[in-house]
Amino acid sequence: MxxxxxxxxxxxxxxxxxxxxxxxxxxxxxxxxxxxxxxxxxxxxxxxxxxxxxxxxxxxxxxxxxxxxxxxxxxxxxxxxxxxxxxxxxxxxxxxxxxxxxxxxxxxxxxxxxxxxxxxxxxxxxxxxxxxLFKPGSVLTQSGGYFQVYSQFRKVCYQRLHTAL
CATH class of the missing domain: 3.40.50.620 (HUPs)
Incomplete structure (x- = not known):
């Protein structure tokens, strides 16, 4: 092909x-x-x-x-x-x-x-x-919104990266 x-x-x-x-x-x-x-x-x-x-x-x-x-x-x-x-x-x-x-x-x-x-x-x-690392708009809060605080965004990103390993 x-x-x-x-x-x-x-x-x-x-x-x-x-x-x-x-x-x-x-x-x-x-x-x-x-x-x-x-x-x-x-x-x-x-x-x-x-x-x-x-x-x-x-x-x-x-x-x-x-x-x-x-x-x-x-x-x-x-x-x-x-x-x-x-x-x-x-x-x-x-x-x-x-x-x-x-x-x-x-x-x-x-x-x-x-x-x-x-x-x-x-x-x-x-x-x-x-x-x-992640598609734009795919890292969201538990309620489905965008993060207002960077440290919380970073924490979720680290968790997702760790889970992917």
Whole structure:
């Protein structure tokens, strides 16, 4: 089953949950979408975009060592992302797309829209918790609310981590 990892802000090969999952599931391709209009809408500084683009060169080398080709496509903004991903999946006979979760408002909407669009194309969507110990909003008080005191939040986190060991 051919896999596609869609790289967004997770431009690394080490400690990358989605990449590890994709490679364990089958032959893997990586995809990065250039989205210039989205960068402008988010007021991303030119030096930030330059960093991403330079990082892609290094990332491509690291992925080559893992036998994972890097594809780079352009879509002006994230509204076009579902169609671009579907096209890549069709061209490359991709069975599943793997991503690391992102929690921004626009990012969450982009991912929900893309997952739904790909489901219509019979492409599976797998999202992974990455760079976090707990999913945002999952550490709550006994009454189901958010903690008002950090020390109580910390105590619950430590308990959950200890239980997981």
């Amino acid at each position: 051919r896999q596609l990892i869609w790289l967004r802000s997770d431009l690394r090969v080490h400690d990358n949950s989605a990449l590890a999952s994709a490679m364990a599931a089958g032959p893997t391709l990586a995809l990065y979408l250039l989205s210039p209009r989205q960068w402008l809408a988010h007021d991303d500084a030119p030096c930030k975009v330059d960093f991403w683009l330079r990082n892609l060169v290094e990332l491509q080398r690291a992925l080559q060592r893992l036998n994972v080709p890097l594809l780079v496509r352009q879509c002006d903004d994230w509204e076009q992302a579902p169609a671009v991903l579907a096209e890549v999946c069709r061209e490359q006979a991709i069975a599943a797309v793997q991503v690391n979760e992102e929690y921004g408002v626009h990012e969450s909407l982009r991912d929900r829209t893309t997952a739904a669009y790909l489901a219509q194309q019979d492409v599976a969507w797998h999202s992974h918790l990455d760079q976090l």
